[in-house]
Amino acid sequence: MTTQTRDWAAFAVPTPDGGCRLELAVEGITCAACIGDIERGIGRMPGIRSARLNYTTRRLAVDWTVDASDPTRIVTTLERLGYRAHPFDPGRRSAEEEAETRRLLRAMAVAGFAAMNVMLFSVSIWAGNATDITGETRDLFHWLSAFIALPAAAYAGQPFFESAGRALRALRTNMDVPISIGIVGTLALSLWQTARGEPEAYFDSAVMLLFFLLLGRFLDQNMRRRTRSVAENVAALRAETAARVAPDGTVREVPLSKVDPGDRVLVRPGERVSVDGVVETGASDIDQSLVTGETNHVGVGPGDRVYAGTLNITGALTVQVTAATEGTLLAEVNRLLEAAAQAKSSYMRLADRVARLYAPVVHTAALATFLGWIALGTDWRHALVIAVSVLIITCPCALALAIPAVQVVASGQLFRRGVLLHAGDAIERLAAADVVAFDKTGTLTLPEPAILDADRIDPAVLAAAGRLALSSRHPLGMALARAARADRPLPSATERPGEGVEAMVDGELEQLGSAQFCGADEWAVAALLARHPEASMVAYRRGNRPPVLFAFDQGLRPDAIDVVADLRAAGLKLEIISGDRPGPVAAIAEKLGIADALAGQHPADKIARLEALHQQGHKVLMVGDGLNDAPALAAAHVSLSPVTAVHLSQASADALFLGNRLRPVYDAIRTARAAKGAMVQNLWIAVIYNVIAVPLAVAGYVTPLIAALAMSGSSIIVTVNALRLRWGDAGAPQPPASQPPIPDRLRRLADAEAA
Amino acid sequence: MEVLVFLIPVALALGALGLVAFLWSLRSGQYDDLDGAKWRILNDDDVAAEREPQDNDPT
The missing domain is CATH 1.20.120 (Four Helix Bundle (Hemerythrin (Met), subunit A))
Structure with missing residues (x-):
């Protein structure tokens, strides 16, 4: 995708003084010198009024006058400087x-x-x-x-x-x-x-x-x-974004919020389908794993339906966007999502639950004090003063700090371990979980395919194939480039859509693509499939030498087995609820030693399973990433999602975790349990404080000095108790920064070399 | 005790000055990029701009 085809103007927002403003997420910012490079480079362009890079959020805000410059040139300049920029969809901010x-x-x-x-x-x-x-x-x-x-x-x-x-x-x-x-x-x-x-x-x-x-x-x-x-x-x-095809045939990249039903969009091989729609022209294989969990690719042709979030593998498709009417997958998911979110809102936070008990008790006590003193024959004004001082001394200073102080400390700890919380009360719910339900594809397994039998492959062949693979946009090609750690693309490489890439190197033709494209023997393919029934493969051939086959599979996350064992040791019951076929699900379940594994589950089935667990009195932590998991994530007592998840799943999860490891799931539960303990202790401290102070106040003995000391004393105890969580946590790992996925960085290098 | 008559206004004015300064710094976006600020002090763009002639149009 070149920047020229993207309709950058659709991402810009007009400013009140007649200019334009564009906000971009910038990739590849590694050090402080980048701030100067980018701001100086952009600032020198004509018509730019200001360019300001936010190093904390890795975002660049550019203001320019409408006539003097245009966003395309800003982005090409950034690319020339070596940074890839991605605009924010203004409809979503x-x-x-x-x-x-x-x-x-x-x-x-x-x-x-x-x-x-x-x-x-x-x-x-x-x-x-x-x-x-x-x-x-x-x-x-x-x-x-x-x-x-x-x-x-x-x-x-x-x-x-x-x-x-x-x-x-x-x-x-x-x-x-x-x-x-x-x-x-x-x-x-x-x-x-x-x-x-x-x-x-x-x-x-x-x-x-x-x-x-x-x-x-x-x-x-x-x-x-x-x-x-x-x-x-x-x-x-x-x-x-989506590549919208205008009536005159030109293709422009626009944000999703500007695509309407009835529009036609182009989906090139290697891209994610960004809309629900019907294929108009073209034929291709579609990877639906993110949507249904099913790992087998599905062939589509004109008239077939494709769904947002699926990955187009082989051919270019023109898709007519359908309205999100009842019956489409996304609408179904949305409907389930709403219902599930509503069910969860009946959950009440610990602090509010305490407040519900606390407020009536306090108010009754104050009223009783007032009436009691009047009954004893005191002047009504003096009785009122004492009643209000009861209210003051019980004013929930410590109580109000008890929960937030712990939440802040715990969320900071989780952040350092790569877990980002959406909601503070997620900590309480995480601590209560006693069942963990995992989705398989992209959750227990890595979101990207990884190479199999890497030790059997000749490193020289791998390196050569990896260099060629840099020019491919196919997901397996990108995985191969990553496995080979290739960084210099071949300048002469050309992509043959749907087949593979080829290049002339030292007078010999190198090819990388499907087994057919490279002329691989059928028996070799069959032998590889016998060894790895679930694998996808790519072939590489140089000159007249026999082709080499590379097998890929979405492997388990590197620490999945350890983490599953730790979770079990922590007393949690584990389950797999997957949309994939029974074969791969059973294989993963056996590797991890999880007995309860459900395969072929639709979004509604997943919710039904969670509901059944709920009926049995379990509190379920759902971990999932796909579009098909979104309703289950919203319905579960608490939910986690990897940061590679689809947007809808991220939005319905209570927390996100970063990186390729599964460890954050365990860390989240452990930290949450410790935090819950501290919260309960804090509430008890507040209660004990009240038990001592209230009778004194009711009796009319509270002087301002006592009130001040007691109040700040209890607040300090509560805060210190929260900070106690951090003791012995100094060596916690730093969070993985918002690193761009590796294929993107490789692609940037490839573009830079091609330019 | 007459000293209070001007000491108290002075104390309050100093406090208010701090508050106004904070609100101003908040409004002018100085808290938007806390990580970047520590690096920007190393940036000598303002000096460089006088020394080196402006590049041509970079496109």
């Missing part, structure tokens, strides 16, 4: 979460400022109470505190007030309800005390609480953003 993060950060800054300055006055008052502060000075300090705390809380507390309001309107209660009541109550009581010239006010507690809570929220949000950004880059690198 969401700016809302970005805005939400900034808003939280602003609120946190305001709360932090207020907390520090109110603390300044509070410490003076506490010190003054012990020495000789005058009533007038104290009142002045209280008023100044109010002057800072009230506007700050009104601004910084909005995220909590809004969430609490939404919950109450829906007649539910969540963690934010007691938090909001606590903050508002504290501020109102303090204001009342200040107006009456009383010696106590609690502005410091209220804003300090807000600051800590916002810190927890922000860290949580940041974790989710990090996951999304990696996933978006991977999606862009895989170029989820």
